[in-house]
Amino acid sequence: MTPTTGKDMELICPAGTPPALRVAVDAGAHAVYCGFQDETNARNFPGLNFSRSDMAAAVDYAHQHGTKVFIAINTFPRAGAATLWHRAVDDAAALSVDAVILADIGLLAYAAGHYPDLRLHLSVQAAAANPEAIRFYVDAFGVKRVVLPRVLSVAEIADINGAISCETEVFVFGGLCVMAEGRCSLSSYVTGQSPNMHGVCSPASHVGYHESKGDLVTRLGNFTINRIPAGQPAAYPTLCKGAFRANNVSGQIFEDAVSLDASTLIPALCRAGVKALKIEGRQRSRAYTKAVVTQFRAALHAMASGAEIPHSVLAQVSEGQSATCGAYLKTWR
Amino acid sequence: MQSTTLTLGPVLFNWPVDRWRDFYFRIADEAPVDHVCVGEVVCSKRQVFFADILPNVIERLERAGKEVLLSSLALPTLKREARHGAELVNGRHMVEVNDVSLLPAVAGRPHAIGPFVNVYNEGTLGFLASRGARLVALPPELPRSSIEAIATGTPDVTIEVWAFGRTPLAISARCYHARVHGHSKDSCQFVCDQDADGMAVETLDNEPFLVVNGVQTLSYAFCNLLREANDLVDIGVSSLRLSPHMYDMVAIAHLFRDVLDGRRDADEAFLRSRDVCPSAAYSNGFFHRSAGALYI
Numbered sequence: 177m178t179p180t181t182g183k184d185m186e187l188i189c190p191a192g193t194p195p196a197l198r199v200a201v202d203a204g205a206h207a208v209y210c211g212f213q214d215e216t217n218a219r220n221f222p223g224l225n226f227s228r229s230d231m232a233a234a235v236d237y238a239h240q241h242g243t244k245v246f247i248a249i250n251t252f253p254r255a256g257a258a259t260l261w262h263r264a265v266d267d268a269a270a271l272s273v274d275a276v277i278l279a280d281i282g283l284l285a286y287a288a289g290h291y292p293d294l295r296l297h298l299s300v301q302a303a304a305a306n307p308e309a310i311r312f313y314v315d316a317f318g319v320k321r322v323v324l325p326r327v328l329s330v331a332e333i334a335d336i337n338g339a340i341s342c343e344t345e346v347f348v349f350g351g352l353c354v355m356a357e358g359r360c361s362l363s364s365y366v367t368g369q370s371p372n373m374h375g376v377c378s379p380a381s382h383v384g385y386h387e388s389k390g391d392l393v394t395r396l397g398n399f400t401i402n403r404i405p406a407g408q409p410a411a412y413p414t415l416c417k418g419a420f421r422a423n424n425v426s427g428q429i430f431e432d433a434v435s436l437d438a439s440t441l442i443p444a445l446c447r448a449g450v451k452a453l454k455i456e457g458r459q460r461s462r463a464y465t466k467a468v469v470t471q472f473r474a475a476l477h478a479m480a481s482g483a484e485i486p487h488s489v490l491a492q493v494s495e496g497q498s499a500t501c502g503a504y505l506k507t508w509r
Numbered sequence: 510m511q512s513t514t515l516t517l518g519p520v521l522f523n524w525p526v527d528r529w530r531d532f533y534f535r536i537a538d539e540a541p542v543d544h545v546c547v548g549e550v551v552c553s554k555r556q557v558f559f560a561d562i563l564p565n566v567i568e569r570l571e572r573a574g575k576e577v578l579l580s581s582l583a584l585p586t587l588k589r590e591a592r593h594g595a596e597l598v599n600g601r602h603m604v605e606v607n608d609v610s611l612l613p614a615v616a617g618r619p620h621a622i623g624p625f626v627n628v629y630n631e632g633t634l635g636f637l638a639s640r641g642a643r644l645v646a647l648p649p650e651l652p653r654s655s656i657e658a659i660a661t662g663t664p665d666v667t668i669e670v671w672a673f674g675r676t677p678l679a680i681s682a683r684c685y686h687a688r689v690h691g692h693s694k695d696s697c698q699f700v701c702d703q704d705a706d707g708m709a710v711e712t713l714d715n716e717p718f719l720v721v722n723g724v725q726t727l728s729y730a731f732c733n734l735l736r737e738a739n740d741l742v743d744i745g746v747s748s749l750r751l752s753p754h755m756y757d758m759v760a761i762a763h764l765f766r767d768v769l770d771g772r773r774d775a776d777e778a779f780l781r782s783r784d785v786c787p788s789a790a791y792s793n794g795f796f797h798r799s800a801g802a803l804y805i
Contacts, residue, residue, distance in 0.1 A: 188579035252629035255651075281609075282632020302627075305586050308594075308610035313611065327682035332586060355726070356584055358627060361650040361721075362678050365728055365801035368794070370631065370650055393714070397800050398711040402551030416679075422689050422710045422721060429710065429721070430681075430688055503682045509694035 183480045185446055185453060188246070188345060189469050192224045192458035197234045199462045200243075203469035207244035210234065210458065211275060211375075216264040216395045217248045218301055219458040220375030228267060232476055235271050244274035250299035252280045252358075262286055273395035277323065278302075279341045279358055293423040298322040300347070301372070307339035314342050321345055323454060326436070327355050329506045330444045337449030346445060348438040350456025352502050354416045354431040360413045366397035378414045385410075394418075439475055439501035442485055445504075513769050514661045515544035515762055516646070516669055518624075518752040519550050519580040519605075521677070522722055523701040526558050532753065533566045534647070537573035539759045541766040542751065544644070545570050546597060546605050548580040548597070549678070550625070552723045553590045554697070567602070578644075580605040583625040584680050605646075616726050624648055624750070625680070629655065631662040638666045645669065646750055648691055649676045649732065652798035653744065659744030667747045672734040673726040673761055674752025675720060676792070677708060685721040694724075705755050717790065730792035730802055735779045737796055738768045756786040 189205035191197035200208045213218025213225040226234060231247070238245045247268040253261040261283050268276045269291045276294060278284050279301035287294055300323040304310045313319040321343040324333060337344055355362070357371075364370030367382040385397040391403040394413040401418035404410045411417060411433040422429050438445070442453065453476075455468050475485045503509065515535060520529060536545060547566060549556045559566075567577050579597045582590055585608055597604050598614040606615060607623040621644040628634050628645055637645065647656060649671035658669040686708060687697040701708075707720025707727055717729045731754070734741065738749060749765055751758065764782055767773035773781075782791075794803035 252627055253632065255630040255655035258630055258632055265525045280627070280629065280633055281636050282630050282634075285636045287517065302609075303584075304609065305584060306610050307609075308585075308591055308613065309608060312609050312612050327584065335588075354683065355681045359583075359625065360679040361648070361676075361795075361801065362726065364650045364795070365676070365678050365719075368798065372627065372648075373650070385674060399716055399718055400714040403713045407582060417750060419713055420710045420718060421713060422685075422708050423714075425689050426713065428684055428725075431683075506695075507693065509683045 184451075185442075185476055185479075186345075186451060187469065187472050187476060188452050188454040189360050190350075190455055190458040190460070190465060191234070192219065192221075192460070194226065194230050196458075196462050196465050198237060199466050200469050201238050201241045203466050204473040205469050206242055207246055207274065207452070209248050209454075211248045211250075212264050212267070214264075215254075215373075215375050215467075216251055216262065218250045218299070218371055218375045219248075220251070221459050223464045224459060227390040231267070232271055246275045246277050246297060247271075247273050248277040248299065249283065250277050250279040250301045250374045252301075253283055254333075254373065258286075259280065265291070265294075275321070284313065284317040284319070292318075295320050297345070299358070300325055303356045303358045305356065307336050310336065310340045310342065314340065321451065322357060326353055327356050327503050330441060330448050330504050331506075333445070333450060333504075334448035343451035344449070345452035345454050346438075346441065346450050347436060347456055348445070349472065350436055350460075352431065352434065352436040352500065366399055366415060378412075383413055391497055395469050417458060432498070432500075434500040436502050438501050438504055439472065440485060441501060441504055442475055443479055446479065513746070514667070514748045515541065515765055515769075516544040516578075516748050516750045517542045517546065517758070517762070518674070518750050519546040519548055521551055521727070522705055522707060522754045523552070523555050523558075523699060524705055525702065526562060529559050530562050530566055532758075534569055535759060537569045537575060540762040543576060544578055544748070545575045546578045546580045546623075548605075550580050550583050550607055550623070552684075552701070553582055553585070553587065553593065553793050554699070555572075556593065558663075560716045576603070578603050578605040578621050580623060581607045581611050583607045583623075584682075585610055586682070592743065603643075605644075612637075612640065619643045620647065621746065624677065625753065628659070631659050634659055634663050638663055642666060644748065645670070646748075650795045650801060653740070653796050654798070656741070656746060656796075657744035660747075664802050668745060669748035669750050670734070670741055670746050671732055672738065672741070672749035672751060672765065674731055674754055675729070676732045676795070677718060677725060678719070678801075679726040681724050681726070684724050685726065686723050689721070697723075728792060728801060729790065730804070731786065731789040732795070733779065733782060733789075733791040733804075734793055735764060735768055735782055736775045737793060738765060738775060742769065754786075756789065760785045
């Protein structure tokens with residue numbers, strides 16, 4: 177792919193609910209992504225997502241304002257019950273959405289076979305982390321864009337873009353998966369509920385809190401995820417951000433309670449040929465959506481006009497946590 | 510009807526090369542397994558250690574009548590890792606594909622799909638089978654109902670289920686072994702060789718939880734489906750995968766073979782497996798649609 181310029185870089189924003197979608201559209205999102213109200217999408221949380229009629233209205237609203245709509249159908253269809261996922265693709269196609277975001281090979285084959293004009297994006301859940309994998313999805317299903325897994329450095333992303341014929345989209349802000357997405361069963365090991373099958377990770381239904389010896393103990397399923405001294409803020413017990421003990425070392429051995437903020441890397445990602453920047457957080461508030469979309473639009477505008485990217489002012493929306501550039505900087509590994 | 514086969518998965522851990530060689534030699538001589546997977550799946554930096562003796566190991570296994578599969582890396586991102594994958598495909602052995610990147614290269618000829626490729630349903634299996642997949646190891650988190658729906662729909666493909674050993678749960682760009690030891694991934698000093706079955710991760714309440722194997726995270730508990738083995742056969746599974754550990758894998762293979770052949774009661778074999786692996790906690794929760802850590 178040829179390198180993109182700041183002018184044609186797209187900002188892809190989360191929309192967990194119809195009001196959040198309108199906020200994202202109004203704040204200047206180039207595209208929003210959202211899901212149906214069931215296990216077909218990877219943010220299958222209570223109170224989130226779109227009914228069929230919600231989605232129709234949302235697509236109308238977005239299109240009237242020149243914003244694209246991508247529908248995430250990015251869990252892996254349950255064996256023997258793929259109809260639910262097929263219907264989601266059917267309905268997305270009928271709504272004339274701008275793309276569907278898929279991860280499962282069987283579902284990609286279904287979509288490509290039934291709707292040759294439907295634009296297919298490869299979900300981060302497919303974890304296509306190298307040119308050969310991406311070329312497979314492009315050649316087999318006509319995928320037009322790949323959301324890259326959060327395991328790659330900027331230099332590796334540039335190499336990939338030099339070796340493929342489709343667009344790439346990368347996460348720049350929000351929750352940070354430490355593990356390769358779509359290849360993680362940690363949540364189901366503890367709760368029986370997995371991102372791949374159920375669209376959830378470390379679900380609230382399995383979270384417990386109690387006090388013990390002056391600590392607040394956070395539990396997920398049958399396991400302690402952290403012990404926090406009373407009075408200190410307790411992060412949500414996402415499994416891979418917990419504190420554990422290994423080799424006589426106690427602490428957050430997988431990842432600290434940090435979230436991703438790659439805003440300072442936007443110019444580098446642009447030079448690396450990335451077409452679209454993605455913001456995580458369909459489960460977050462409208463205030464979050466508005467703040468993040470506004471800031472990133474300003475950053476893109478600054479870059480397009482040759483100005484310096486403003487230093488991130490998004491600390492207040494990053495879950496009260498410090499931020500990291502994650503795998504984009506090789507030292508993270 | 511062809512009897513259910515046993516597959517010995519690749520050694521996932523960083524074992525000293527002598528132990529690695531001797532392990533496979535003993536498997537060749539004594540273990541009643543049909544397929545043996547060899548090759549580095551987790552970290553390409555380890556490949557150099559056993560590259561020289563790999564041909565000897567393969568030859569010994571084949572002389573003993575085992576079908577050898579070459580397992581590919583689960584998360585290749587580097588150019589040299591891609592080259593290694595291409596070399597595997599150009600060899601004379603069947604390749605076990607653990608990342609989608611090798612699918613184009615193996616298309617149209619018989620190959621295996623390893624447990625690190627997401628095959629969650631009959632649609633994906635059908636696509637892969639149409640391109641030459643003959644042996645497909647399903648993701649370990651699948652419950653019985655999904656396994657049955659997949660296995661009954663595609664009779665031409667051998668469906669394999671993770672039946673023994675610590676369950677792979679995640680893979681990352683970050684090396685947790687190096688991180689815990691205060692090293693960077695690039696100068697890791699191969700500290701993963703200190704933990705032949707993985708580095709135990711406990712909760713802060715001293716509950717055994719996970720193990721770390723370089724960039725890979727596995728369950729602390731050992732999956733053990735000895736008591737489910739005959740049911741697996743009934744729902745169409747035709748191969749069971751045993752994943753190597755420091756315990757006596759020959760004895761474990763015999764227990765599975767005896768249960769499958771009706772020579773040993775499954776409950777009795779399960780009790781015997783506790784003697785073979787005295788420190789292991791067992792789990793079968795994934796199969797029973799529960800938390801994977803549980804033994805139901």
